[in-house]
Amino acid sequence: MKNAWKTAVALLMGSVFLACKKKSETTPVPDSSSDLVVLEGELTTEKTLDASKKYLIKGQYIVRAGGVLRIPAGTILFGDRSSKGTLIIDRGGKIYAEGTPEKPIVFTSKFGPGERDRGDWGGIILLGKAPVNSANVTIEGITPPLEYGGTDPEDDSGVLRYVRIEFCGVALTPNNEINGLTLGGVGRKTQIDHVQVSYSGDDSFEWFGGTVDGKYLVAYAGWDDDFDVDLGYSGRLQFGLGLRDPFGADQSGSNGAECDNDPSGSANTPLTAPVFSNFTLLGPIPKKGASRSANFQNTLHFRRNAAVSLANSIVGGYPTGVRIDGGAGSTADHYTAGRAVLLRNVLLIDSGTVANLYKGGQGNTDSVTRALWTAPPNGNETVVDTNLALLGGYSPASPAPFWPFLQGQANPALRLPSNSPWATGADFSHPKLSDNFFERVPFRGALSPTSDWTDGWTHFDPQSASY
Numbered sequence: 001m002k003n004a005w006k007t008a009v010a011l012l013m014g015s016v017f018l019a020c021k022k023k024s025e026t027t028p029v030p031d032s033s034s035d036l037v038v039l040e041g042e043l044t045t046e047k048t049l050d051a052s053k054k055y056l057i058k059g060q061y062i063v064r065a066g067g068v069l070r071i072p073a074g075t076i077l078f079g080d081r082s083s084k085g086t087l088i089i090d091r092g093g094k095i096y097a098e099g100t101p102e103k104p105i106v107f108t109s110k111f112g113p114g115e116r117d118r119g120d121w122g123g124i125i126l127l128g129k130a131p132v133n134s135a136n137v138t139i140e141g142i143t144p145p146l147e148y149g150g151t152d153p154e155d156d157s158g159v160l161r162y163v164r165i166e167f168c169g170v171a172l173t174p175n176n177e178i179n180g181l182t183l184g185g186v187g188r189k190t191q192i193d194h195v196q197v198s199y200s201g202d203d204s205f206e207w208f209g210g211t212v213d214g215k216y217l218v219a220y221a222g223w224d225d226d227f228d229v230d231l232g233y234s235g236r237l238q239f240g241l242g243l244r245d246p247f248g249a250d251q252s253g254s255n256g257a258e259c260d261n262d263p264s265g266s267a268n269t270p271l272t273a274p275v276f277s278n279f280t281l282l283g284p285i286p287k288k289g290a291s292r293s294a295n296f297q298n299t300l301h302f303r304r305n306a307a308v309s310l311a312n313s314i315v316g317g318y319p320t321g322v323r324i325d326g327g328a329g330s331t332a333d334h335y336t337a338g339r340a341v342l343l344r345n346v347l348l349i350d351s352g353t354v355a356n357l358y359k360g361g362q363g364n365t366d367s368v369t370r371a372l373w374t375a376p377p378n379g380n381e382t383v384v385d386t387n388l389a390l391l392g393g394y395s396p397a398s399p400a401p402f403w404p405f406l407q408g409q410a411n412p413a414l415r416l417p418s419n420s421p422w423a424t425g426a427d428f429s430h431p432k433l434s435d436n437f438f439e440r441v442p443f444r445g446a447l448s449p450t451s452d453w454t455d456g457w458t459h460f461d462p463q464s465a466s467y
Contacts, residue, residue, distance in 0.1 A: 036078065043067040043093075051075045051103075054467075056110065057085035057121065060142065065092025073162070074103035076467050078110040079121020084170050086122030086178055089157055090146060091129050091185075099162030099194075104457040106467065109167035113464050116167045118223050118248070119201030122178040123168040129155040130187035132209025133232030133261065133268035137185075139208070141170065141178035148184035153211040155187025162194045166462045169201030169223065171250075177202040180222065186212040188235070196220060196458045202250070203258075204242070207233040207274070213437055214240075216453050220460060221245035225258040226281060229308065232261070232270040236437045238277045239453065241414075241446040244317075246284035249295035256281035256299045256315060257308075265304035265330060265362075273307040273340065275432050280446040283317030285350050298323045299347070303362065307334035309341045311433055312426040314445035316348025316383075320356040322373055327363030335372045342372060344379045344427045346444060354384050379427065410461040411454070418449040 036056040037049075043063045048070040049055060055077040063069045069089070071077070079085035087107070089095045099105040109120035125139060129150030138145035160181075171177040180197030181204070188211040196218035197204040204219035206228040213235045219226035219242040226242035242256050257279075261272045281299060284292040299318040302308050303325035315321075324332050334340040349357055358370040373380050416423055422444040428434065443449060459465055 039077075039087075043069060046070070048072070049075050054078065056080055057087055059083040060086050060088055062088045062090055063093035063095060064090050067093045069093075069095045071095070071097040071105050073099045073105065075105050077105075077107045078467075079107065079168065080110065081120050084122045084178070086125060086142075088125045088142065088146065089127060091127050091148060091150070094156070094158040095126070096159050097161070097163050098159050099457065101162060101456040104162045104164055106164045107166065107168070108164070108462065108467060113466060116199070116463055118167060118199045119170050120167040122170050123180050123182060123200070124165055125178070125182040125184070126157045126186050126190070127184045128157045128186035128190065128210055128212070130185045130210040130212070131232060131270055132185050133270055133272075137208070137231065139182065139184045140176050141172050149209055150185060152187055154189050155185075156189035157186050159191045160193075160195055161191065162457045164196045164198065164457070164459060164462075165200075166198045166459075168197070168199075169203070171202050177224075179203040179206045179228075181205050182208070183210055183212055184208040186210040188212060194453075194457060197222065198459070198462050200224075203228045206230070207235065209233055209270075211235050213237065217241070218454065218458055219243070221248055223248055223254070224250040224252065225255045227257045228259070229272055229274055229306070230260045230262065232268070232272055234270050234273050236275050237279075238438055239446050240276065240279040240281075241454070242279070242281040244282065244284045244296070246290065246292040249284075249293035251295055253297040254293075254295055255297050255301045256283060256318060258301045258303075259306040259308045260303055261305035261307070263304070265326065267305060267329075271305070271307045271339075273309070275309040275311070276313065277311045277428075277433060277438055278426070278441065278444070278446050279310070279313040279315065281313070281315040285317045285319070285353070290350075298359075301325075302331050305330050307331070307340040309343075309432050310345055311341065311343040311430070312345065312428075312444045314346045314348070314422060316346075317350075319353050320359050321347050321349045321382075322357070322369055323359040323361065324369045324372060325360065325362035325364055327368075330363060332360070332364045332368055332372065341430060341432060342378055342380055343430055344425060344444060345381070346422055347373070347380065347382045349382070349384060351384055357382065357384070410459050410465070411456065412460060413452055414447050414454050415452050416443055416445060416447045416449040420449065423449045
């Protein structure tokens, strides 16, 4: 049954993702079936959109300090491709985009079903006044430059809740990109939960400094990294799901999570030190020899003096498992000194890449990375076989693969089987996990065996959706 399951997954992965294997080589024809209200320029007052209308974001639509943009549940907003339509909440501006499970707010491509692609528009950028570890920083991809960051860790940029962001992300030049959702210096009073970024042309989520927390985040079929943290980000994140198109990866190298203190790897403070718990990051490799882009790299890449903590998570399916760079006085030292922790995680890797389970670099060694992951007090596990049936595959009553949306389902049931070995075993006793932000669930990974937090508001087949 195991071999049959693996064969089925390989066939399904090849067929479902075919339409988005690579960047489009032709210019699709936009869908002009409805009148659109154009959003462009700057907003300095308060504006409430109407869910009965559809909107087009043209160029840089900037909510300036003092401006407030309210988006009701069920609103659909398109991004303009030719002008790289991008919604920007500047420092001091606010957005209240509050959808519901039944009526999510959708930011998506203006093109019709079957014609959409990554990079059809820019994305969403929130800029706040919370600390970053570099002075006078400006956000990537925006001209003229916009600064972010400040001295207020409690800064409030508004709410993003039950929101989908699709076919976004523009790589303007190397290291100058607009991500699906970009958060620069965003403060802790900002509320971000139940957000799905699908088919981003760069990272799905990226945090540049700030203290904002987040829950129930989905990165689906992005081009570069699923979750990227930089420049002193120190928030808390729980329940994150990352799933990859096996043929969609960036030439710069794509990872499940990529974490830096800053581009030079300095000791600037605040350190990049977020706490991730209950993440499930699954890459493109369901079995040995699976067809995929050669640009995929690491499940986890902790580097450049980052001090990232990861707990109660299930990760795997990339060519390399855990890569920790930096020796004395850098990234690896944060784990030996207790400034960062790796606790109660599960690493999956296929037997064809077992030599790449644990990797070091930039002054660190493979053996040190292995020791940091496998130290007995940490309770991490390693499964040398990307047998995702262990995670969510077969049961006598329901022999469905863990990725049932590969069968073309828009809103599959994503639950961890109750008999999974990881339906229990989570631990929140460490001080980094002991505050009230973290829900003390028994299961590891993002998915619960008793409920499905993705139900209703997510969409895993946005290429065929009608808006």
